[in-house]
Amino acid sequence: MADLLSGLGSLGLGNLENMDLFADEKKEAEAKAAAKAAPPKVEEKDFLFDKTYTCPVCGKEFKCKTLRSGKARLLGTDQDFRPRYENIDPLKYDILVCTTCGYAALPRYFNSLVSVQRKAIMAKIGASFKNPFKDTDETYSYEVALERYKLALVNTIVKSGKASEKAYICLKTAWLLRGHAESLDQAAPDYAEKKKALEAQENEFLKNALDGFVTASTKEEYPMAGMDETTVDLLTAVLAVRFGQKDLASRLISSILTSSSANSRMKDRARDLRDEFTKKA
Ligand SMILES: [Zn+2]
Structure with missing residues (x-):
């Protein structure tokens, strides 16, 4: 390359004689290769935007x-x-919270309030609510998300919401706790202790979800929390198996297998569940 520019010294530019003619192009190619080797990391905040x-x-x-x-x-x-997604746990962003009065709900229930419920929330929550949530957070931690779910649950109790709504919030809170446990750093010294505590909380919420769906199925219409009867039955059966309520699980599985509205995919899942717990017995 030196030859190409030799003689520049006579123009007073001798220090430029050794410049690489294609240096810029080489740099660009190197940058491209590096980008290919390590694609830009997708961050949780990239999935989110502020909605009013x-x-x-x-x-x-x-x-x-x-x-x-x-x-x-x-x-x-x-x-x-419970749905699992790549690079983000959307469950953390499912609860809408009013930072002024503390009203919180899942989007599905957010606007369906009657006047007596509004008054109850204003009197029992709005009157003493102190907002702990910051608008400046780019993402919500699992701890913040859990507080939002608990606030939604207490709102549902205060407004005398349906059993299915309380059960559904408990179910989603359990899913959130499972996601939190899965996100823990396994190398951390307190990993085992934290995992155990989260699993205990998850079980508590799942047990309440089970009780809530059982109650709801005796007095509410379908769809329930957006789920049809087969889905609620299968979900309740899965939870019943988890908590050793085999009679309840058997009854629900039979009802799915003999239902004319359940599709073959749901019937297969019900059969798999029955096989799983008969093996356990
Ligand atoms: Zn409000």
């Missing part, structure tokens, strides 16, 4: 981190229907 909502209780506006639709990739679902 109007509170049906106090009328004030508030912002919540909301999932961009269609961006997260579903990896699979657990036996109790």
Whole structure:
């Protein structure tokens, strides 16, 4: 390369004689190769945006981190229907919280309040609520997300919500706790202790979800929390197996297998569940 520019010394530019003609192009190619080897890391915040909502209780506006639709990739679902996604746990962003009055709910129930419920929430929650949530957080930690779920649950109790709504919040809280346990650093010295504590909490919420769905199925209409009868029956059966309530599980599985509205995929899942717990017995 030196030859190409030799003689520049006579122009007073001798220090440039050794410049590489294609240096810029080489740099660009190297950068491209590096980018290919390590694709840009997808961060949790990339899936989120701030959405503004109007509170049906106090009328004030508030912002919540909301999932961009269609961006997260579903990896699979657990036996109790918990969805697992790549690079993000969307469950953390499912609860809408009004930062003024403390009204909190799942989006599905957010606007369906009657006047007596509004008044109860204002009197029992709004009057003493102190907002712990910051608008500046780019993402929600599992701890913050758990507080949001607990706030939604207490709102549902205060407004005398249906058993299915309470059960559904308990179910999703259990899923959140499972996600938290899975996200723990296994090399941390307190890993085993933290995992055990989260699993104990998850069980507590799942047990309440089971009780709630059993109660709901005796007095509510379907769809329940957006689920049809077969889905609720299968979910309840999965939870019943987990808590050793075999009679209940058997009864629900039989009802799915003989149902004319259950599709073959749900019947297969019910059969698998029956095989699983007959093997255990
Ligand atoms: Zn409000």
